[in-house]
Amino acid sequence: MTKLISALKSELMQDQIKPIFQDAETGDWVTRGQVEEDVARLKQRLIENKIGNGDRVLIALENSIFYPALMQTIWELGAIAMPIADTTPGDELRRQIATNQYSAIFVQNKFVSDLSQDLEIKKEYIALNTIEEITFLVNDQLLQVRNQAIQVPIKETDLAMILHTSGTTGKPKSVGLTQELLYNGAIHDRDSHQMTANDTALILMPMFHVNAQVMTLFQMRLSGGKVVIAKKFSASHFWQQVAIGRVTWVSVVPTIISILLLNENAIAQYQEYKSQIHLRFLRSSSFALPLKKLTDFEKQFNTQILEGYGMTETASQCTINPIEAPKIGSAGKPFATELKLVADGKLTDEANVVGEIAVRGDHVIADYLEPHADSFTNGWFLTGDLGYLDEDGYLFVKGRRKEMxxxxxxxxxxxxxxxxxxxxxxxxxxxxxxxxxxxxxxxxxxxxxxxxxxxxxxxxxxxxxxxxxxxxxxxxxxxxxxxxxxxxxxxxxxxxxxxxxxxxxxxxxxxxx
The missing domain is CATH 3.30.300.30 (ANL, C-terminal domain)
Incomplete structure (x- = not known):
């Protein structure tokens, strides 16, 4: 059993009546015991359909409290989760399914009937604590050659999740994250944010992203905390969700901060729920937050903003502003990550030298699933982003070398x-x-x-x-x-x-x- 699986299973077995996931729209919570029951039932159903170690499972679902139960089930089988956007059009789903070896497919209900007919894929149904009913598709044509699910010991180096990060040529790069990389990334996130079992996170980011999966969900699972899951960000419900869910932190992008500053409903709602809000901080990433917006937000909503820097290839973050010593405008300091700049063909950590950001660590991939030698040099991953380190070791990101x-x-x-x-x-x-x-x-x-x-x-x-x-x-x-x-x-x-x-x-x- 890998460290990731062991940690996830152990958490669900302790204090099983403790709430763990809340549906932000309904306000309903599920307990650790209910999630453990869902994982066991779904796992057995997938095994009955011959799905096991090494099988690829396509996921195109909106955010829900079912999502984390599904992910844990896949990993306990030794299978590989392949989440994509729930807004992916039906034609693109058909193309993906027809050209990839997916053993099981979880998609929005509106696509199920057409996909099962067009591609001759079997439909299965199951009712769970975390979802009233879920229909999933099983690729019988692919699995008919085996008598039963492949069940062999799962290794730390086994792939757990494949995500796609598009290159400038338009051809996506496949990022394979192993059980070990996911565990290490989540542990570093937990430690850098000083997360405890008393914390509750709110997920607003899409769950097919490494941000929602590792930055929020997994680090909270490894800290023993709770998670409120929203289908998507809503400015007019944000502060209500934070207050009612007793949320202590949220991972966001600058767009969300900008909207909250401007949206009249959000501003009014903050005043209504102000006495019930106990946020420790908002964590912002993806692109730089303008200085004025950062300071305006902190002043208006009495909430600290911590900026960081990371990517899919590093199983979430590389740098984060220390909670006690943030430097506004920076992406913070490296945490459990070696970071240098490539300038004039050489690696350097000299202050105020602009170069391409290069990183390595126990949470950073060593290659893409399709080799891209130009993205790596002597064990360092070349991010394609430009930046510099100041005299105190804080990273300032200046832009992307790539055209993304x-x-x-x-x-x-x-x-x-x-x-x-x-x-x-x-x-x-x-x-x-x-x-x-x-x-x-x-x-x-x-x-x-x-x-x-x-x-x-x-x-x-x-x-x-x-x-x-x-x-x-x-x-x-x-x-x-x-x-x-x-x-x-x-x-x-x-x-x-x-x-x-x-x-x-x-x-x-x-x-x-």
Whole structure:
């Protein structure tokens, strides 16, 4: 039994009447004993369907108190969880299922019937404490060659979860996180945040992300605390959820902080529940929070904000601002992580030298599932982000070397969006870039050269939005559509994205074109 599985099982066996997960929408709690019962029943059902060690399980579900029970079940089997966005369109789900060897599939109910018919996959039902009923799909065609589930000892180095982080070419990089990497990442998160069994976290981030899974859920499981789980962030319910759930901390992105500062309902609700709120801090990551917003939030809501830096490849965080000594504007200090900068081809930790951030540690991957030699050097993972360390060892992140777009905490690969937009008959050329957005960090901006002039660009924009609704996950869809006559290009014909971005910013009036 691995350290991760042992810790999760041990927690559920102790004080079984203690509440552990709350549904933020209903306010209902489930106990450790109820979750343990769900894990045992679901595990047995999957074994009966021949699902076991090494099998891949696709998950495309919205946040719920069922999610953590499902994850633990998968790991106790030695299977591999492969969570993706619950907003993934049906066509994309079909493509994924048809081209990947998934033994079991958990998706939104609205997709179950069509997927089972189209792909000839068996439907199974089970009712649990954490969910009234869940329908899941079993790939009988794949499993028919075996007599029973594969049950062999689970090792620390066995894959536990596969997540995808898109590269600038549009082809996702597959990040394989082992049982050991997940455990180490969660332990470091717990220790750096000084988490105890008296703490309660609120999950707002999507649970197909490493942030919600490791940063919040697993570290709370390893600390013996409780977790309130919301389907998604709601400004008009945030402070109510924090107060009623007795939440002590929340992991957020700067977008959430910006919305809470501006939303009148949120401001009014804070005043209503102020006496019942006992937050220790909010932890913010994904992209830098503007200084004024940070200080305004801390003053208005009497809550400390801690900024940190991490990524999928490091099983959550690398740096965090110390609770007792935060430095505003920084991403904090490395915690259980070695961190250096690559400048002029050399590794350095000299102060005020800007370079590519490189990390290594017992929670950092050694390679992607598909080798990417250019992302690693002598045991160091090259993040693609630029930054520097100050004289006190605090990290300041300056931007991304890669061309990824960061929108509200989601990472968007320009090439993937471009490939979809190029299918439209009226598009001559398209480039997708990120433009500044005070609320979401960046806007997914589609810059289009039309094949022929259109009388109404408004109608063209509507066509683009309608088309991408069925082709891309919600966070990948363009939020701004601009038109140009030509792109700036280098001598090899490649679009010079920084120049294009600068030209657009210089010509845009009032944020529109």
């Amino acid at each position: 777009i960061s929108r509200g905490g989601e990472k968007v690969a320009p090439a993937k969006v471009e490939n979809v937009l190029n299918e439209l008959p009226f598009v001559e050329q398209v480039a997708v870039i990120g433009l500044p957005d005070d609320l979401y960090g960046e806007e997914v901006t589609a810059v289009i050269v039309l094949k022929e002039p259109k009388s109404s660009k408004r109608l063209v924009k509507e066509e683009v939005l309608n088309y991408t609704e069925h082709k891309l996950a919600k966070f990948e869809r363009p939020t701004k559509i601009l038109f140009v006559d030509k792109f700036p290009r280098n001598t090899t014909g490649k679009v010079v994205r920084p120049k294009l971005r600068d030209e657009l910013l210089a010509t845009m009036v009032g944020g529109n074109q």
